[in-house]
Amino acid sequence: MEERSAHGYQPLIRFDNVGLRYGLGPEILRDVTFAIEPGSFQYVTGPSGAGKSSLLRLLFLSLKPTRGMVEIFGQDAATASRTTVPVLRRRIGIVFQDFRLLEHLTTYENVALPLRVLGHPDSSYRHDVTELLEWVGLGDKMWVHPPVLSGGEKQRAAIARAVITRPEILLADEPTGNVDPPLARRLLRLFIELNRLGTSIVIATHDLALMDQYDARRLILNSGLMEIHDVV
Numbered sequence: 001m002e003e004r005s006a007h008g009y010q011p012l013i014r015f016d017n018v019g020l021r022y023g024l025g026p027e028i029l030r031d032v033t034f035a036i037e038p039g040s041f042q043y044v045t046g047p048s049g050a051g052k053s054s055l056l057r058l059l060f061l062s063l064k065p066t067r068g069m070v071e072i073f074g075q076d077a078a079t080a081s082r083t084t085v086p087v088l089r090r091r092i093g094i095v096f097q098d099f100r101l102l103e104h105l106t107t108y109e110n111v112a113l114p115l116r117v118l119g120h121p122d123s124s125y126r127h128d129v130t131e132l133l134e135w136v137g138l139g140d141k142m143w144v145h146p147p148v149l150s151g152g153e154k155q156r157a158a159i160a161r162a163v164i165t166r167p168e169i170l171l172a173d174e175p176t177g178n179v180d181p182p183l184a185r186r187l188l189r190l191f192i193e194l195n196r197l198g199t200s201i202v203i204a205t206h207d208l209a210l211m212d213q214y215d216a217r218r219l220i221l222n223s224g225l226m227e228i229h230d231v232v
């Protein structure tokens with residue numbers, strides 16, 4: 001029988017006693033057990049080097065656990081084939097710490113890229129991409145290339161690209177790391193709005209001010225172990 005969470009939903013992602021080590025190094029994640037529910041909002045936090053980025057890599061199937069089980073949309077990550085991984089990833093949006101925008105493409109083309117890769121014609125998504133870029137405040141930066149964008153503008157372009165396909169989960173690695181407090185608050189409002197529209201949000205951060213602004217579940221990593229603080 002399919003295992004279901006306390007809320008009656010099947011979780012989108014499930015970690016069961018997960019351990020991770022790089023090569024022959026020490027285990028940097030140990031016995032990590034948690035689930036990501038549909039429509040949920042959580043922070044992954046903990047000191048520098050605690051394993052936040054590594055946890056996101058496991059969530060995005062860029063890494064496989066060295067022990068325990070990671071289940072993504074009901075599929076065991078350990079046995080996911082090379083053809084299954086991209087199919088699962090299409091349901092996950094990710095914002096990398098270093099944005100990874102393509103410099104030879106305009107902001108519009110960067111955001112439209114995931115749809116173009118899926119084979120959709122430009123006419124089918126032009127309206128959606130333009131609307132989303134306006135929504136994140138980049139309406140006047142659509143036709144410039146990333147090198148002339150500020151850090152915060154790049155951040156918003158990366159977020160727009162991550163959500164243009166309406167993923168079920170959005171993973172963001174230190175999304176407020178390079179921006180000033182007013183922009184950090186704006187980005188947080190953007191995540192909250194996306195969450196209201198149904199996307200599950202996972203934000204890796206050590207920005208305590210950010211977490212204090214919007215109370216949500218905290219998955220706290222420390223010495224490889226995870227402590228979970230639910231909102232009461």
Ligand SMILES: Nc1ncnc2c1ncn2[C@@H]1O[C@H](COP(=O)(O)OP(=O)(O)OP(=O)(O)O)[C@@H](O)[C@H]1O
Pocket residue numbers: 022025028046047048049050051052053054055206
């Ligand atoms: N590719 C790798 N090979 C070997 N060790 C790695 C690799 N990536 C990360 N590590 C180690 O794993 C541990 C966790 O790193 P990770 O980047 O996941 O932490 P973090 O919590 O995201 O840190 P920060 O907040 O500083 O970004 C660190 O000790 C790091 O040195």
